[in-house]
Each structure stands twice: as C-alpha cells, then as structure tokens.
Amino acid sequence: xxxxxxxxxxxxxxxxxxxxxxxxxxxxxxxxxxxxxxxxxxxxxxxxxxxxxxxxxxxxxxxxxxxxxxxxxxxxxxxxxxxxxxxxxxxxxxxxxxxxxxxxxxxxxxxxxxxxxxxxxxxxxxxxxxxxxxxxxxxxxxxxxxxxxxxxxxxxxxxxxxxxxxxxxxxxxxxxxxxx
Numbered sequence: 415x416x417x418x419x420x421x422x423x424x425x426x427x428x429x430x431x432x433x434x435x436x437x438x439x440x441x442x443x444x445x446x447x448x449x450x451x452x453x454x455x456x457x458x459x460x461x462x463x464x465x466x467x468x469x470x471x472x473x474x475x476x477x478x479x480x481x482x483x484x485x486x487x488x489x490x491x492x493x494x495x496x497x498x499x500x501x502x503x504x505x506x507x508x509x510x511x512x513x514x515x516x517x518x519x520x521x522x523x524x525x526x527x528x529x530x531x532x533x534x535x536x537x538x539x540x541x542x543x544x545x546x547x548x549x550x551x552x553x554x555x556x557x558x559x560x561x562x563x564x565x566x567x568x569x570x571x572x573x574x575x576x577x578x579x580x581x582x583x584x585x586x587x588x589x590x591x592x593x594x
C-alpha cells in the first residue's frame with residue numbers, strides 16, 4: 415500500500431471525500447460502487463467489479479466466443495479488459511478501456527463500425543491500436559452496465575456481419591444473466 419499524505423475527516427453522517435486526484439488516477443467516477451475491506455486497524459476501498467468476480471467464466475467465454483466467431487474477442491468490466499482470446503489478445507489483456515468505449519457503456523447501446531464501410535473505428539483500450547472492424551455490446555444487468563463484450567477484426571477490409579453482432583449480444587445476455 416502506498417501512503418498519499420492526504421488526510422480527510424469523516425463528517426457527522428460518516429462520509430469522507432476521496433480527493434479528485436485519487437479518483438482520477440483510479441478512474442473512479444460518480445456512482446461507481448466501492449467495496450470496503452478491513453484488516454485490523456486498516457480500512458481499504460476497492461472499485462467493485464462484479465464481472466471480475468467471475469474471471470474464469472469470462473476467460474472461458476472469451477475463448478469460446480473467439481473460436482466460434484474467428485475474431486479477437488474480449489470481455490471487459492466498466493474500466494478494464496478482463497479476458498481476451500484470439501490473435502492479438504496481448505494488446506488488450508488488463509488494459510484500461512478507451513474513453514470512447516466508456517461512452518458506449520454509459521449509453522448502454524451496442525456499437526458496430528467497419529473502416530471498409532466508412533465507419534468510425536476507434537481504439538478499444540486507452541493506449542491501444544484500432545482495428546479494421548469492431549462490435550461493442552454493453553453487458554447490462556439490473557439496470558446497471560457491468561461491462562462489455564467486444565469483437566474485433568484486424569484484417570484490412572474486414573466487415574463484420576449481423577451474426578457477429580447477434581453472437582456478441584447473446585454472450586452479453588448470458589453474462590448479464592449471471593448477475594440477475
């Protein structure tokens with residue numbers, strides 16, 4: 415654990431303010447759930463990710479999705495790629511999502527784009543490369559957006575058909591069903 419040197423007081427309602435610099439660094443936004451841990455006289459806060467609790471399921475799901483579609487497949491929570499399978503998975507694993515993907519998750523709407531069709535294809539991760547075609551489908555359970563199912567094609571001229579979107583939507587529904 416790293417000391418920040420920042421001290422905050424608890425108000426009469428038991429609230430404490432997390433400084434803006436720390437929220438920005440840890441990518442904590444308004445409304446994000448936090449998990450509390452105690453260890454003797456220490457209190458720790460961690461950004462809560464329900465999908466991270468089923469990481470083995472996410473790994474198996476990404477692998478199956480990649481095998482069935484022949485594409486690079488990824489499962490992400492609201493901030494980070496948790497599992498990826500297919501050619502190029504190392505470029506995604508454990509990386510923070512790009513602001514554009516986070517916007518898509520906030521809108522709770524699926525996104526499809528292909529450069530070959532003149533669509534806007536953007537990087538999936540904050541420091542990543544963009545691909546020739548992509549499908550991003552939010553995972554929504556109980557009204558909350560928990561993450562996304564992502565399918566990517568690297569080959570120039572690639573166009574993902576409706577089957578890829580349906581497969582991603584089905585996968586997102588199956589994952590969401592684990593939390594309802």
